[in-house]
Structures are given as C-alpha cells and as structure tokens.
Amino acid sequence: MKISFPRMGNSFIAFKMLINSLGHEAIVPPAPSERTLSLGVRYAPEFACIPFKILLGTYLEAIELGTEMIITSGGVGPCRAGYYGVLHQMILNDLGHKVKIMVIEPPLRDIFGFIRNVKTLIKPTRIGWRTFWHHLKTAWEKLVALDDIERISHQVRPYEVNRGETTKVYERVLQMLDEARNIQEITEARVEGERLLRQIPCDYNRPTLKVGIIGEIYVVIEPFANHDLQVTLESMGVETQRAIYLSGYTRDCFVFDSEHDVKKAAAPYLNELIGGHGINSVGETVLYARHGFDGVVQLAPFACIPEIVAKSILPKVSHDLGIPVLTLFIDEQTGKAGIQTRLEAFVDLLWQRRQMMEVRPAI
C-alpha cells in the first residue's frame, strides 16, 4: 500500500524508514511550499489554524503522488489538533478523494484502537508483532537521533566563524542518518554527525544573546511554518533553545509525563491543563527567566486557542520576572520579511537591555 504521513521538520526521515520496513511504500510528501499552503487555504475552513491548512495541502500533494492511506496522530483535546484527522477526512471525501486517514490515538487512552490500527498495517504484509516492535524501536532511535543532531546544530550555529557552514554540514548529517538502516548504523551516524558538527570552526568568545523559543509544536518545529525562525536568529548571533522536540512530545503523549517541573513553574500563573502547549509556554517562560535567558519568542498559529490563553498571561510573567517576550502569531499572510524585521528589532532591544543591565546591574 502507498502510505503517506504529515510532514513536520525532519521527522519524515524516521517515518519513511518505518513504513518502508513494514513492507509498504512510503510516499514522502514534498516539503511544504507556497503551493502547499495555498492548496490548504483553498479547502480548509477560514479560521482553522495554519498547521491544519499546511497539513491539508500536504495531504493533497501526497494524493497527487498516489497515496492510498495517510497515517496521522490523534489527541484527546482540548486543542483542535486532536480532531484534525476527522475533519481532514471529511474534507478530502468531499473533494472526491478515496484516501483513508488512519488516526493513531495515544495507546494508553485507547489500547484496542491502537492494536486494531497496527493490525491493519502489518496484516497485509505478513509482519509479526515482534518484527513490528523491532522496526518501531529502530524508527524511534532514528527520531531521537534526528532531534539530538538538530539540538547540536542549534548550539553550534550562533558561534560559527563562516556563516552558513553549520547548515551545510547539518544537511550532510541528515543524509547520513537517512541512509542508516539499523540501530547500530544509526548510532554510528549520530556519533559521526556530532563529531562533524563539533568540528566546525567556532568563535566561542563572541558575545551572544540567549533566547528561548516557546509556542505551538507544529509552527515551532516546521521551518516552513515559522519562516526558518531559529536559523534566522542564529545567523544574527543569537543562541536559541527550545524545549519542544517531536521525540520528547511523543514520549510525553504516549508513555509518561516528564514535564512536571514545567507545570510547577507555570502554577502561580496558570494551574490548569489547557491543551496544546499552552501551559508549557507559560512554564517554560518562567524557567527561561530563572536560567538567565535574555528573552523569549512565542510562536503560535493565528487563532490557536491554548496559545492565546498563554499570550494573555505572559505579559504578567514578563513583568514579574523581567524577561522580554515577543509573540509572533503566524497565518497565511505572514511574510518572511515581516518576521525578519521584528526579530531584528527584538534582538537590538535585547542588546540594549543587556548593556543597560551591565551599566546599572542593581535592579
């Protein structure tokens, strides 16, 4: 069967391997582009958030490549993302496509649904549960490796001597990871990749700012949605950090909850799970402030409900803890130049602020 899946950052490398190893043909949807977005915008509801629109466009492009089934994740709300699958299916059916969307819900919530879904996947290709588990583990390793490598690239890029070198090396490492077939090869590629990235000539004496990135998972992870925000900041010599990576999110969703301290940090301001990454945005801002970061950038799709709640609370956090927050709401009208200008202004302000703090440290 030809199977496709949503595209989010580099995760497609791991998903492609998983689906191929299960004996299906993986259709990797093309990287989101202007065309993807305009396809999505044409058929999606007006007030759906931008991830919904980009995903719908991605699915339509994947269907053009002959996809018969799309595998996506579910959710338990109250963020809208948990209902994407159902509405995407309705819209695609309405457009006359025969494609089926398989929604994988968190197995702890619905273990039978999970088993049923996996069965429909592995039965046609006669793969046993044990083999399935093995392939799943390999893909998971790859996903973790991808995230680790990305994390290292964010540590190196702000300090690189020759601008653009990290990105080049990073792409080569991705290629290496893509070619790795089993757990051993993945580990080797990861180690080699880390070595290559660390070897890039760097100037660690260069003064840099530290900025934390918070917000909604899709626009934070997918560079097309946030107009390459992290790389843009890093080329300005700003070190960025973010807490949201797909492997971490999946672990929290599917297995256990490791975000306890984030929730504790958010408690004085917001003590209720509001879905999505709303509470994380508040809690992480508090943590970034405590760790002496210079500022925080909040990224969210236009009309994202949990992030609006977070946004309305963040001014108070920012005021209490003295950490500047820049909120960027992204929709289909957002342009790269607009983001760039606002980031430059924000970075300039942070530099000035730091100078002032150095002159008058007693605040």
Added chain:
Amino acid sequence: MPQKIGIPRTLGYYAYYPLWKTFFEELGLEVITSSPTSKTILDAGVKEAVNDACIPIKILHGHVIDLKGKVDYIFLPRLVSVRKFGTETFCPKFLGLPDMVRAAIADLPEIIDTRVDLAKGRFELFRLCCKLGERFGASLPRVIRAYWRALMVYRQYQRLLRERYTPVEAIEILDGRQPESQDSPKESLVFAVVGYPYAIYDNFLNVNLLKRLRGLGVRILTAEMIPTRLLIREAKKLPKNLFWHFSNRAVQAAWYFLYRERVDGIVHVTAFGCGPDAMVDRMIELEAKNNGHRPFLSLTIDEHTGEAGIQTRVEAFVDMLKLRRGVL
C-alpha cells in the same frame, strides 16, 4: 447588608444562571448580573482583552469590567466538565478564563474561580457547593437546602426550555415577569439555529437575529429546546466526539435537526475567531450538503457586525427557502 456576588451575563450564563443565582441567594448573598451586552461593554472588553481572543471572550472581559466596583466577588467558575461520564471538556479559553481575566484586568474584586469538574464523581456538584458554602460561612444544613432549591429551580428552568422558551425568556419567567409574546403573525418556515448559547441568545452580539427571523415568519428551534439525552444519542453517528461541551451540543443539535426533525434550513451562528467553530462550522456544512440535503447558512458575528449585513443575508436566505417551498 448582604455581600454582593456578580455573575457576568455571558458564556455560562445562559446555561447555568438560575442554578447559581438560587444557590447564592439561599446562602444569603445578593446576586448582581452585569448589564446586558452593549456597545460600552464591548468596547471595554476589546480594550482590555488580548487582541487575538474571540469576540465572546472579549465581551466577557467587558462584563467583568461592568461588574467591577459594584460587587464584592465575581463568580467566574472554571468549567472543566459538566458531564458525569465521558471525556468532554471545554474550550481552552474557558479552562484558562479566570487566569486570563486576572492577568488582563487590574484591581478586580475577588474572583471565585471554583473548578467545576463533574466527571470526577457522582457527588462532585454537591461537594463543590459545600466548599462554596464554607467560603461564605454558611452552615451545612443551609448549604444542603440551598443546593436542593438550586437544583429544583434548575429543573424548572430546563422544563421551560423544553417548552420552547429561549433562555432569556425562561429566566424572565423564573423572575416572575412575562416575556414578550414570541408568536409571529404568520409562520411559514422552521429554522434550526445552532451555535453556542452565548452567541445565539445575546441580542446585542448577534444583532437581534432571533427576533429578525421571527419577524420574517420563521419558527425557531434551538438545541436548548431538545432534551439533552436525545442530542447525545446523535453523538454515535460521529467518528469521534469533539472535545468541547458547547461544540458537541451544537454539532449534535445540527445532526438531530438534520435527521429527526423537519426543519427547512439550518443557521449556524459563529463568533469571529472562535477556534472550535472552525471545525464545527465545516462539519455541519459538509453534513448538510452531502447527507442531510438541507440548506445551510453560516453567520459569523464580530465586533463590526452591522444590522444591514445580517438583515440582508438573513432575508436572502429566508426568501430563497420560501421560493423553494413555494410559499412566496
């Protein structure tokens, strides 16, 4: 002098006001509602609320500002779930509402942000009523009496709704007033108006939509007029339930009116910037088009909605349906 507790006249008001009003009055508090939504309230809300919020949330901010200075407490429960079973919750903005309001508006009276999570157990409502009673220093027997009275009034309220009064009319009847006669001279069409109570029944927000429709000779059915258990039965037809209480009711009502009741058209009232409605609206539209084969009108209301705009669209829709039925 009794202490005063303020209840904003929006969001949960249309669903639960009689319950809370009776309860607090039995505890010996004076209940004050904010004035009906007006331009002043809207402007105040737009000014204070975060700019990306949907219009109902902005209006709520306006109502809270309206109550500020008039009351000792503002009752703004954190609605988490009101079903005893199932995983239904509320929109994230409801869940974070007290925190949002606190962060946005300065110098507020104390906000009572009781966490209403009835999915926890059978006696959850009673338990949180006891806690509220304790908060206001009432004795246990008094709390129990208040609880029963409140439930009785709430049941009466629900009965009135089933008799096809709108919440506003039902609240008037409970207050001992006679609502305006709702019969229009000549009724030729039946419309189902679905959407959230705070959008459908707020006459300022939707520019008197219900009255306008009735004036055009349309009989109106809303979700509140149908017993909840009949609505919940419709949930099985959906591949997956939505997560939000009011959205579920709206979708289930739409399904109910499509398949179980003879209505001529469905009107969905949605507020600008409402997150869940982006999904709800398209679902109802597709279902009405592909399976229910019923005309569907989606009305988006925002802070700039003008009379002429709504009137034109509603008139066009009504005329079209009258032509279709051969009434005109």
